[in-house]
Amino acid sequence: MSKGKIRYKTTIAGRPYTIIGARPEEHMRSVSKMVNEQMQQIESLSKGLDSERRAVLVAVNAVSDQINMQIELNTLQKQIVELEKKLEKAQELKISEE
Known part of the structure; x- marks a missing residue:
């Protein structure tokens, strides 16, 4: 096992799993809980x-959410760049007026 990775034992949809990763145990617990909740929602x-098939649908939903968040992140990053340019122009105008 690589340095910094932990083994986290959990149960998802009634089956035991060991998840190996570098995230804190609290993160792993949250992920397991969310997956279980989504599995139960799809089952209902x-x-x-x-x-x-429920697991595949949970995975599809997770990837869809990830793509939507990436699109939102890209949009926010573009807005930051635009605002930085506006701020830079405003600062240049202020300096030239002085």
């Missing part, structure tokens, strides 16, 4: 799906 909406 689609009773006929087996756990593998």
Whole structure:
């Protein structure tokens, strides 16, 4: 096991798992809880799906959320650049007026 990685034991959808990663245990606990909640939500909406298909839907939802957050992050980064340019121009105007 690499330096800094921990083993976190959890149960997801009634099955035991060991997750290995560098994130703190609290993070792993939160991830496990969210996955369990999403698995339960999908189960309540689609009773006929087996756990593998529910897991795939949870993964699809997670990747979709990740893509949406990346788009939002890119938009915010562009806004920051635009605001920095405006601030720089405003500072240049102020200096030239003095």
